[in-house]
Amino acid sequence: MQLLGIRLPDNHFVKHALTQFYGIGNKTALRLCARVQIHERCRIRHLNQSQVTALTAFLSSPANSPPAAFQPLAPPNYVPPPLSQPVPAPAPREGEPVPADTLREIKIESDLRRQMRENIAHQRNIGSYVGRRHAMHLPVRGQRTQSNAKTARKLNRVERYN
Amino acid sequence: MLPTAVVQGGRSAWKGPFFVAFPNLRQALENNIPIKTQARSCTILPNFIGLRFMVHNGKDYVPVTVTQDMVGHKLGEFAITRKRFTYKATKNK
Numbered sequence: 001m002q003l004l005g006i007r008l009p010d011n012h013f014v015k016h017a018l019t020q021f022y023g024i025g026n027k028t029a030l031r032l033c034a035r036v037q038i039h040e041r042c043r044i045r046h047l048n049q050s051q052v053t054a055l056t057a058f059l060s061s062p063a064n065s066p067p068a069a070f071q072p073l074a075p076p077n078y079v080p081p082p083l084s085q086p087v088p089a090p091a092p093r094e095g096e097p098v099p100a101d102t103l104r105e106i107k108i109e110s111d112l113r114r115q116m117r118e119n120i121a122h123q124r125n126i127g128s129y130v131g132r133r134h135a136m137h138l139p140v141r142g143q144r145t146q147s148n149a150k151t152a153r154k155l156n157r158v159e160r161y162n
Numbered sequence: 163m164l165p166t167a168v169v170q171g172g173r174s175a176w177k178g179p180f181f182v183a184f185p186n187l188r189q190a191l192e193n194n195i196p197i198k199t200q201a202r203s204c205t206i207l208p209n210f211i212g213l214r215f216m217v218h219n220g221k222d223y224v225p226v227t228v229t230q231d232m233v234g235h236k237l238g239e240f241a242i243t244r245k246r247f248t249y250k251a252t253k254n255k
Contacts (some may be wrong), residue, residue, distance in 0.1 A: 126240070128235060128239040130239070133173060
C-alpha cells in the first residue's frame with residue numbers, strides 16, 4: 001500500500017511499517033497506532049479505508065491533527081453514553097500542569113530534513129566549532145579521529161541529505 | 163574541545179546561564195574596543211551583541227564579533243584551539 005509516497009508492504013505490522021517514514025521510529029509508530037486506534041497485531045492489509053484516511057491525515061500535518069480523545073477506564077457500574085455525545089474530558093486540577101501533546105509536535109520527511117539543514121547552516125553561518133566540523137566532514141561531538149571516523153567522513157556535510 | 167550543546171543537555175534552565183560580568187562592557191560598546199578574555203565558557207547574552215572579543219585559545223587571542231545569531235552559544239565555540247593538520251614532507255632523507 002502507498003501512503004504519502006512511501007510504499008508500505010501489505011504483510012508487515014502497521015507499527016513496524018510506519019517506521020519507514022523518515023522521523024518515525026518504533027516508539028512514535030506505537031503512539032501513532034494508539035492515537036488512530038489500530039491494534040498492535042494489525043497488518044497493513046487489514047486496515048480499512050477510514051483508518052488509512054486517519055493515518056494519512058495525521059502524517060501529512062501532525063500539528064493540525066485533532067487532539068487525543070479522552071477515553072477513561074470504565075468503573076464497575078459504568079453506563080456508556082449515547083454514541084452521539086463524546087465523553088467530556090475532566091477539568092484539569094488546579095496546580096497541575098497539563099502535559100503537552102508531544103505526538104503533534106513531531107516532524108517527518110521533508111520538514112525534518114529541512115530543520116536539520118537549517119540547524120547545520122546556522123552553526124556554519126555563525127562560524128562555530130560545530131559548523132566547522134560539518135564543513136570538514138569530521139566528527140562533531142568530540143569523538144576520536146585517529147581511527148574510526150568513517151560514518152562522519154561519509155555523512156557529515158553542510159548540505160546534508162540525511 | 164567539546165562542542166557545547168545549548169538546547170539539548172547542558173546547564174539546567176532554573177540555574178540561569180553561566181556568564182562573566184565584564185567590567186569594561188559599557189565602554190567597549192561605546193568606543194568599539196575589543197575585550198580580551200580567557201573566559202571561553204561565558205555564555206553570550208543579548209547585551210553583548212555588537213561587541214568585539216579577543217578569546218583565548220590556549221596560546222593567542224582570536225577576534226570574535228558577536229551577532230544576533232550567536233546569543234545562546236559560548237565564547238569558546240568561535241575560537242578553535244587546535245592548529246589545522248598539514249603534511250609537509252621533511253627535507254631530511
